[in-house]
Amino acid sequence: MPGFLQSLPRIGSYRSLPYAVASLAMAAPMSLFAFAVAVSFEADSRVRAVIAVVALAVLMGLLGLLGPVRRLGIGLANGLLGIGLPTPARRPDAGSRLRSGLWFALHTAVSGVLVTVLGFLAITMFVPLAWLTGGQDRISFFWNDVPLGAWTIPFGLAMLFVALVVAAAATTGFRVGATTLLGPSAAELAAAAEQRAAVLAQRNRLARELHDSIGHTLTTSTIQAAAAAELVEADPAQVRRALGTIEEASRSALEDLDHVLGLLREEPAAKEPTRTLAEVDVLAVRAREAGLDVRLTVTGPVAALPAAVSREGYRIVQEGLTNALRHAGPGEVDVRVEAGPDRLAIAVVNALPGERPRTGRHGLAGLAERVEALRGELDAGPDDGRWRLSATIPLRAGA
Known part of the structure; x- marks a missing residue:
């Protein structure tokens, strides 16, 4: 309760009034049908008014079963009540339609009552003016003739406070009701979760593509360029070889980059780069030109490996x-x-001086995920003073 009272000075606590007015405006075309239903009953005006409100609520409830009307209701709730309901599915399920219909029936009826009550309270707040202006000394109040006096001032202030409380309470009620009845169903939540997972998977895929291809090329080219700068005068032939390697690696990286940009545009390149273990000797040549003493040993029918396994082996x-x-x-x-x-089975073993800490293991994490997807195992860590990266990928089920 103290928290509710503290919210009264905030303008956002009175969003119920514009929401109620918008709801009634949306229900206005149906009010003619509700009025026709009410006048068909033999009753006094008060009973007919209640019948008209009930009929209008029922008609709006039936209208709320429609998918477009539900989306409109969610948009109004988000915009006027300040809640954050997610965009609904284009074709809501039966449960969502029923909840939507119930909400439209309830908030139409409550909106009518709220506007009526606030209108009456607004009128009563002007009672002190009738006494202060001295235009009259008595007023008809609740069908009784009441003398005006100093009591009208605290009465007007009290009615103002009541109006504020009613409007703020209605805002809270509308927010809770809209969240409960217009909020996503279990199926919509599952679909949204799947969509988020797909987006994250695509982002991870793009990150792996960039790391595996562009990252490798940049590392090799940087080292090659640094070495070439030191040999410009001493060994021009070696510099030309280094520049040729950088050029070749850069062209390869451009192919990979074009592929990644195609994924971002959802317009993949005409041919996706498919480097396999059949090209592992090219990797070794580039690494040697960058300064590594690579001793490559390849055994077995590498060319006959499944494409997916061979691609991951290359990576x-x-x-x-x-x-x-x-x-x-x-x-x-x-x-x-x-x-x-x-x-x-793949193993890459190199010396790792103790004073050079390993950082940035995002590439290894991405590799581990992809190897696990092929039911394989990846291991990386120090082994007898050297760093070993090893992987085993089965080629047959149960292997």
């Missing part, structure tokens, strides 16, 4: 060589690729 070797360049610097790197009948 694993690429990540291992990139990390060796970035964290360990020039030195020996042993790369073993073994394609057996039941599984693919």
Whole structure:
């Protein structure tokens, strides 16, 4: 209760009034039908007024069963009540339609009552003016003739306070009701969760693509450019070879970048880059030109590997060589690729001085996710003073 009273000075506590007016304006076309129903009954005016309100609420409830009307109601609630209901499904289920119909019936009836009560309270707040202006000394109040006097001032202030409380309470009620009856169903929540998961998966995929391809190229090119700068005068031939490697790697990176940008535009490139373990020797050549002493050993029918497995194998070797360049610097790197009948085994081992800490393991995390998706295992860590990145991917179920 103290929190409710503290909210009275805030203008947002009185959103119920414009919401009620908008609701009645939306119900105005149906009021003619409700009036026709009311006049068909033999009763006094008060009973007919109640019948008209009930009939209007029922008609609005039936109208609220329609999907477009539900969306309109959610838009009004978000805009006028300041709540954040999510965009509804284009085709709501039966439960959502029934809740929507119930809400339209309830808030139409409550809006009518609220506007009537606030209108009456507004009139009573002007009673002190009749006494202060001295225009009259008596007033008809609740069908009684009442003398005016000083009592009208506190009475007017009390009616103002009551009006504020009623409007603020109606705002709270409208917000709770709209959230409950117009809020998403379990099916809509599940669909929204799936959509968010799909967006996150796409973002993760783009991040992996950029890290695996562009990150590798930038690391190699940076080291090559730094080495070439030191050999400009001493070994021009080596500089030309380094620049040629940078050019070739940059072209490859442009293909990858075009593919990633195509994914962002939802217009994929005509041909997605599909580098496999059949090109692992190209990786080794580039790494050697960047200063690594790569000892590559490939055994087994690598060319016969499933495409998905071969692509991930290429990325694993690429990540291992990139990390060796970035964290360990020039030195020996042993790369073993073994394609057996039941599984693919890859190991990239390099020296890792103790004073050079490893950072930025996002690439390894992405690789682990992709290897797990192929029912494989990835392991990375120090092993006998060296850093080992190893992966095993089964080629057959149960392998």
